[in-house]
Amino acid sequence: MSENDKSVVRGLRDVAAAETKLSYVDPNGALYYLGYNIDDLVGRVIYAEIAYLLIHKKLPNQQELDELSSQLIVEMNLPDPIILSIKNSPKNCHPIDILRTEVSHLGEYDPDIGDFSKAANYRRATRLVAQVPAIVAAINRVRQNKPVLAPRSEFGFAKNFLYMFKGDVPDDTEASVIHRFMTLHADHGFNASTFAARVTASTNSDIYSAVTSAIGTLKGPLHGGASEKVMDMLDDIDLEKDINEYIQGLLDEKKKIMGFGHRMYKAQDPRTKHLRGIVEEFLHRERSLTLYNRCIQIENAVFEKKKIYPNVDFYAAVTMDALGVTKEFFPLFFASSRISGWVAHVIEQYEDAVLLRPSSEYVGEFGKEFIPIAER
Ligand code: COA
Numbered sequence: 001m002s003e004n005d006k007s008v009v010r011g012l013r014d015v016a017a018a019e020t021k022l023s024y025v026d027p028n029g030a031l032y033y034l035g036y037n038i039d040d041l042v043g044r045v046i047y048a049e050i051a052y053l054l055i056h057k058k059l060p061n062q063q064e065l066d067e068l069s070s071q072l073i074v075e076m077n078l079p080d081p082i083i084l085s086i087k088n089s090p091k092n093c094h095p096i097d098i099l100r101t102e103v104s105h106l107g108e109y110d111p112d113i114g115d116f117s118k119a120a121n122y123r124r125a126t127r128l129v130a131q132v133p134a135i136v137a138a139i140n141r142v143r144q145n146k147p148v149l150a151p152r153s154e155f156g157f158a159k160n161f162l163y164m165f166k167g168d169v170p171d172d173t174e175a176s177v178i179h180r181f182m183t184l185h186a187d188h189g190f191n192a193s194t195f196a197a198r199v200t201a202s203t204n205s206d207i208y209s210a211v212t213s214a215i216g217t218l219k220g221p222l223h224g225g226a227s228e229k230v231m232d233m234l235d236d237i238d239l240e241k242d243i244n245e246y247i248q249g250l251l252d253e254k255k256k257i258m259g260f261g262h263r264m265y266k267a268q269d270p271r272t273k274h275l276r277g278i279v280e281e282f283l284h285r286e287r288s289l290t291l292y293n294r295c296i297q298i299e300n301a302v303f304e305k306k307k308i309y310p311n312v313d314f315y316a317a318v319t320m321d322a323l324g325v326t327k328e329f330f331p332l333f334f335a336s337s338r339i340s341g342w343v344a345h346v347i348e349q350y351e352d353a354v355l356l357r358p359s360s361e362y363v364g365e366f367g368k369e370f371i372p373i374a375e376r
Contacts, residue, residue, distance in 0.1 A: 007361070008360075008361045011263075012358075013263070017190060017195065017198075017356060017358075018190075018198065018349070018352055018354070018356065019352070020189070020190070020345070020348060021034065021057065021348070022034065022054060022057075022187055022341065022344050022345060022348060023054075023187040023188060023189050023341070024189065025188060025189040025264045025265070026270075027264055027265055027266045027267070028266065028267050029265055029266075029267035029268050029269070029270050030270050031188065031270050031271065033050065033053060033054065033186065033187055034053055034054070034057055034058070036053075036059075038183070038184065038270060038271070038274075039270065039274075041183060042180050042183050042184060042274050043176075043180055043274075045059075045179075045183060046065075046069075046156060046157075046158065046179050047157065047158045047178070047179045047182035047183050047186070047337070047340075048065060048068055048069045048072060048156065048157050048158070049065055050182070050183050050186045050340060051068070051072075051126075051129045051186070051340035052064065052065060052068050054186060054187055054340045054341055054343075054344035055122065055125050055126065055129075055340065055343060055344050055347065068126070069156055069157050071126060071130075072126070072129060072130040072157040073130070073151045073153060073155075073156075073157055073160060074130075074151075075126065075127045075129075075130035075131060075134075076130045076131070076133070076134040076150075076151040076157075076160060076161075076164065077134070077150060077151065078131060078134050078135065078138060078148075079106070079109045081105070081109065082102050082105055082106060082109070082135065082138075083138055083148055085101070085102060085105055086098060086102060086135070086138050086139055086142050086148075087142050089101070089139075089142075091143070094219075094328060095136075095139045095140070095143065095328055095329055095332055096215065096218075096219045096225075096331050096332055096335070097219075098135075098139050099132070099135055099136060099139065099215055099332055099335060100212055100215040100216055100219070102135045103128070103131075103132065103135070103208060103211050103212050103215060104208060104209070104212040106128075106131060106208055107206060107208030107209065110124065110206075110208065111123075112124060116206075118350075121207060121346075121347055121350065122347070124206075124207045124208075124343075125207065125343035125344070125346070125347060128207065128208075128211060128339055128342075128343050129339050129340050129343065130157070132211075132335055132336050132339040133161040133164075133165075133336035133339075134151075134161075134164065136161075136165065136329065136332040136333070136335070136336050137149070137161060137164035137165040138164075139329075139332070140165050140166075140329060141164075141165075141167070146167060148164075149163070149164045149167060150164075151163075151164060155169075156175075158175070158178045158179050158182055159175045159178065161178065161336065162174060162175070162178050162323065165325070165329075166324055168324075173281060173282075174323055177278050177281070177319065177322075177323060178323065180274065180278060181275075181278070181316070181319055181320075181323075181333070181337065182336070182337040183337075184271045184274055184275065184312065184316075184337075185271075185312070185316070185333075185334055185337035185338055186337055186338065186340045186341050187338070187340070187341030187344065187345075188312075188338075188341065189264065191223065192217050192218075192220075192222075192223050193214040193215070193217040193218040193223060193224065193338065193342065194214065194338075194341060194342060194345050195217075196210075196213040196214050196216070196217040197210040197211060197213055197214035197342045197345055197346055197349075198210070198345050198346065198348075198349040198356060199213070199356045200212075200213040200214075201345075201346040201349040201350060202349055202352075202354065202355050202356040202357075203355060204350070207343060207346050210342070210346045211339065211342050211343070211346070214335075214338075214342045215335055218331060218334060218335055218338065219331060221258065222256075224313075224331040224334040224335065224338070225331050226258050226259055226311070226313040227259065227313040227314075227316045227317040227320065227327075227330040227331065227334065228317070228327045228328060228330045228331060229258035229259075230258045230259040230313055230314055230316075230317035231317045231321065231327040231330065232258075232327070233257075233258055233259075233298075234291055234294055234295070234317065234318075237294055237298075243294065243297040243298055243301055244297075244301045247298060247301040247302055247305060248301075248305065251305060251306065257298070257302050257306075257308075258313070259310055259311060259313045259314030259317065260302050260306070260308050260309065260310055260311060260314065261308045261309075261311065262309075262311045265309070265311075267309070268309045269309060269310065269311045269312055271311075271312040272309065272310050272311065272312065272314065272315060275312065275314075275315035275316050275318075275319050276295075276315045278315070278319050278322075279291075279292050279295075279315050279318045279319055279322065280292070282322040285322065287321070287322075288318065288321070288322045291318045291321060292318060295310075295314065295315065295318060299314070316330070316334070317330060320333055
């Protein structure tokens with residue numbers, strides 16, 4: 001197609017912008033990481049194995065996993081200026097804004113500064129997998145006026161994340177849930193934030209800039225911000241309200257139901273059943289049971305009216321609530337998991353070495369007469 005003979009693909013729907021070996025989103029309702037169906041991974045791997053799989057394109061052996069896990073825990077100790085900057089951030093901004101800023105800030109303290117070798121990029125990628133959750137944990141602690149915690153060597157990486165975030169030692173169920181949650185959120189094809197990271201990397205910009213772009217893109221309610229909006233909806237529904245009427249009201253106002261629909265899946269999102277299953281492990285708790293019952297009713301109502309299914313964010317919201325995460329931190333837990341996918345895609349993009357730069361169809365005017373400012 002020549003430059004003058006192009007047609008707009010609105011929203012880039014179904015456009016394959018590059019090749020990837022990292023993950024495959026099957027529209028019929030399956031998700032593969034490096035060829036492994038996530039149904040065969042969830043609950044059978046720890047999250048660090050998935051981070052290794054995405055970055056190194058193979059599952060680690062025990063020694064490789066042990067090395068990575070120890071390295072991740074060491075890297076969870078953030079540079080002091082980052083912690084100071086978190087402490088100085090305004091109390092009324094959304095925590096994802098602080099995360100976005102501090103990832104950008106980390107670039108200034110990169111121990112490999114000026115080294116653009118492949119080995120340095122692998123080191124940066126590994127560091128970011130550890131530093132993003134560590135920043136998220138630190139933001140939460142500072143917001144609660146509590147001390148920022150250092151990782152504990154006797155805990156694994158994902159358990160440390162939850163411990164450093166909350167300050168309590170996670171029990172066995174919570175530790176198992178955080179591994180499954182992070183595994184399920186680690187990668188998802190060319191989703192908007194990953195694509196943003198790849199566009200930035202495609203100019204040969206650095207990995208911190210790419211991840212900063214990704215976080216800014218994830219923030220929106222049509223992407224990683226959706227789970228927080230799901231909780232807003234669940235909070236908004238009181239027991240007096242008829243859920244069918246509530247959903248119909250939103251649809252009548254042409255509002256999107258948060259946590260429903262997906263660009264890629266024509267069938268159920270394969271992650272939903274795992275997250276719904278996790279929530280079912282917490283049904284002995286009154287709050288989780290109440291939220292779960294609302295979710296089931298909403299799921300039925302939305303399917304009846306629109307024939308669309310819940311996406312990853314719907315039950316992720318109740319999962320994070322059960323872990324004791326407040327809703328403004330939901331997108332940050334998403335980022336803390338998706339960071340492994342982002343850095344893996346950035347490395348893959350560097351290897352592809354092609355500038356991602358689409359064209360556009362100009363629909364403006366031509367030949368307008370210039371009028372000097374004094375005459376306008
Ligand atoms: N609530 C109500 N209707 C929805 C919907 C939702 N959450 N998601 C899609 N639809 C409907 C649209 O209204 C449209 O219906 P129509 O053809 O009758 O007009 C149709 O389904 C296609 O929707 P569209 O917005 O074109 O799909 P998309 O591929 O551009 O958007 C999402 C995908 C994810 C952005 C969209 O489903 C959405 O906004 N969901 C809510 C936000 C969310 O949960 N995001 C997290 C995604 S993992």
